[in-house]
Amino acid sequence: MNETPKKVKTSLEYLRKLFIMPDSPDKFIEFGHDLLEMIHDFFQEKGGIHSSITLPELSRIFDQAAVPDRPVLIKDVLSEIKNKVIGHSVKVGNPYYIGHMTSAIPYFMILLEMIIAALNQNQVKIETAKASSFVERELVAWLHRLVFNRTNKFYEKNIQNPRIALGNVTADGTLANMTALLVAREKAFPPDGKFPGSRMMGMDRALRHYGYDRGVIIVSERGHYSIRKAASLLGIGEHNVLNISVDDNNRIDIKKLRRKINSLQRGKVGNRTKIIAIMGIAGTTETGSVDNLQKIGEIAREVGTHFHVDACWGGSALLVDEYRSLFRGIQEADSVTIDAHKLLYCPMTMGVVLFRSERDLQFIRHSTHYAIRRNSVDTGRFTVEGSRPFACLKPWASLKIIGSEGYGLLFRHANKTTHNLKELLDTCNNFETLSVSELFILTYRFIPGKVRKKLLALRDVEASSRDKAGAKETRQKIKKINHFINALNIKLHKALRRDDTTFVSRTTLESTRYRPQNIVVLRAVLINPLTDKRILKEIVDTHNRIGLQIWEEFESAYRKIVI
Numbered sequence: 119m120n121e122t123p124k125k126v127k128t129s130l131e132y133l134r135k136l137f138i139m140p141d142s143p144d145k146f147i148e149f150g151h152d153l154l155e156m157i158h159d160f161f162q163e164k165g166g167i168h169s170s171i172t173l174p175e176l177s178r179i180f181d182q183a184a185v186p187d188r189p190v191l192i193k194d195v196l197s198e199i200k201n202k203v204i205g206h207s208v209k210v211g212n213p214y215y216i217g218h219m220t221s222a223i224p225y226f227m228i229l230l231e232m233i234i235a236a237l238n239q240n241q242v243k244i245e246t247a248k249a250s251s252f253v254e255r256e257l258v259a260w261l262h263r264l265v266f267n268r269t270n271k272f273y274e275k276n277i278q279n280p281r282i283a284l285g286n287v288t289a290d291g292t293l294a295n296m297t298a299l300l301v302a303r304e305k306a307f308p309p310d311g312k313f314p315g316s317r318m319m320g321m322d323r324a325l326r327h328y329g330y331d332r333g334v335i336i337v338s339e340r341g342h343y344s345i346r347k348a349a350s351l352l353g354i355g356e357h358n359v360l361n362i363s364v365d366d367n368n369r370i371d372i373k374k375l376r377r378k379i380n381s382l383q384r385g386k387v388g389n390r391t392k393i394i395a396i397m398g399i400a401g402t403t404e405t406g407s408v409d410n411l412q413k414i415g416e417i418a419r420e421v422g423t424h425f426h427v428d429a430c431w432g433g434s435a436l437l438v439d440e441y442r443s444l445f446r447g448i449q450e451a452d453s454v455t456i457d458a459h460k461l462l463y464c465p466m467t468m469g470v471v472l473f474r475s476e477r478d479l480q481f482i483r484h485s486t487h488y489a490i491r492r493n494s495v496d497t498g499r500f501t502v503e504g505s506r507p508f509a510c511l512k513p514w515a516s517l518k519i520i521g522s523e524g525y526g527l528l529f530r531h532a533n534k535t536t537h538n539l540k541e542l543l544d545t546c547n548n549f550e551t552l553s554v555s556e557l558f559i560l561t562y563r564f565i566p567g568k569v570r571k572k573l574l575a576l577r578d579v580e581a582s583s584r585d586k587a588g589a590k591e592t593r594q595k596i597k598k599i600n601h602f603i604n605a606l607n608i609k610l611h612k613a614l615r616r617d618d619t620t621f622v623s624r625t626t627l628e629s630t631r632y633r634p635q636n637i638v639v640l641r642a643v644l645i646n647p648l649t650d651k652r653i654l655k656e657i658v659d660t661h662n663r664i665g666l667q668i669w670e671e672f673e674s675a676y677r678k679i680v681i
């Protein structure tokens with residue numbers, strides 16, 4: 119490690135060499151080689167998932183409060199990156215890391231990122247993105263067809279038709295959802311006579327023009343927080359995202375959805391509500407559940423509103439025939455969002471928003487004089503973002519390299535892994551699984567066998583209780599025990615982070631068998647193809663061992679509760 123990087127005398131000559139080619143092409147290849155070795159070492163390195171460095175220690179490493187002045191050599195900066203950054207990065211590709219949607223990527227993605235950086239195309243306009251604009255349109259058409267399956271003629275006509283856009287490639291799922299809801303807002307308050315539409319006049323005037331007091335977006339309580347962000351950015355307001363409760367399977371409760379809509383439509387005089395969009399989720403963030411899209415679609419049609427499906431997590435499973443029935447009804451959506459950096463195994467980041475109608479993106483079309491001119495073929499006419507990278511190369515290439523058959527194998531493995539974990543948790547006496555989805559997310563908690571038994575017995579007592587007071591007392595007891603087990607699981611999760619040989623995430627759900635109580639759960643996302651049953655067994659054994667150690671501290675307090 120070079121502790122004192124050599125300062126380089128700044129000269130334009132030196133800087134030019136950085137731009138044209140480092141010193142000579144050999145140097146470029148030499149650095150490239152060193153860099154690939156460095157990355158390879160990172161993957162081979164054993165040890166903790168998060169590195170043992172503490173956050174205060176990290177803040178001391180990165181405490182230089184001023185921009186560096188004199189340049190230093192590339193090799194010295196690479197060495198600094200190796201020691202300070204790579205060494206302390208999270209090994210999200212480690213097969214013992216099963217806690218988040220961010221996971222392992224195929225190695226060819228790293229090479230594709232190099233091409234993206236080397237070409238430095240800007241997708242906003244054809245003058246900075248030639249072939250890459252066509253690649254993007256082709257990818258968008260592939261995904262559009264997967265979701266909406268419109269006719270051959272439709273795709274032949276529109277795949278490279280510059281007058282329309284079937285969707286946008288976005289930075290991420292958040293922006294994809296926001297784009298969908300922006301279009302929904304424009305469709306809800308379109309130009310009307312002399313009124314030029316909400317995009318020109320803002321929400322306030324649009325509501326007044328159409329005689330409404332507010333506009334709302336309806337989604338289940340499992341809706342991703344990006345919906346609230348979009349509502350605030352679009353001037354709709356976070357309070358106007360109406361969350362409908364879910365059923366025991368974490369799917370939107372259709373009856374409650376209907377009830378909510380009826381009550382909005384009955385609205386008191388002077389309190390009229392415009393439903394801007396009704397949303398379905400195809401793969402909820404916390405539990406991987408898929409809403410009943412068919413029913414939601416029917417309701418949205420009856421109401422005459424935009425039907426958006428957030429399939430950021432699960433949408434890629436449409437590639438595989440056996441998963442398609444999960445998404446029944448998605449083809450009736452007005453818009454659908456999918457993230458490539460989730461189940462397409464692309465590195466951070468790329469989202470896509472797709473519109474069933476090729477006309478919908480006209481609602482947000484822009485033009486200006488220096489680029490994206492009205493009659494140009496520039497992709498940027500239809501996007502919320504301005505400059506955008508050639509990120510679509512990653513899914514475009516991986517859909518060829520892996521193919522839908524390959525993705526099928528990856529998803530089948532993910533499904534098997536999810537069920538293996540469930541089986542291992544169920545056979546160990548000290549866990550309770552609380553949700554398992556078809557889309558590779560499982561939630562569970564640590565609960566010593568005898569406590570679980572006690573809870574089951576109390577639930578039986580509650581169910582057979584004849585008098586209200588007795589049932590209430592039993593319910594209180596169940597609540598107390600769950601509260602206690604919540605604290606145990608928070609402590610366990612923190613201990614697992616310290617142990618750092620395995621990783622699962624943690625969340626809090628109300629939709630478990632103990633509702634209406636909130637239950638702290640551990641959340642596993644099982645998409646790494648390198649995670650297998652042996653590794654899962656080690657993970658469960660570790661959680662059990664550490665869980666039992668913590669339980670020793672909790673046990674005497676528990677005895678006091680159950681007396």
Ligand SMILES: Cc1ncc(COP(=O)(O)O)c(C=O)c1O
Pocket residue numbers: 219290291292293295342344399401402403428429430431457467469
């Ligand atoms: C269902 C769902 N929608 C939207 C998003 C937002 O995606 P991104 O993090 O790419 O902005 C996520 C992220 O986890 C998600 O799970």
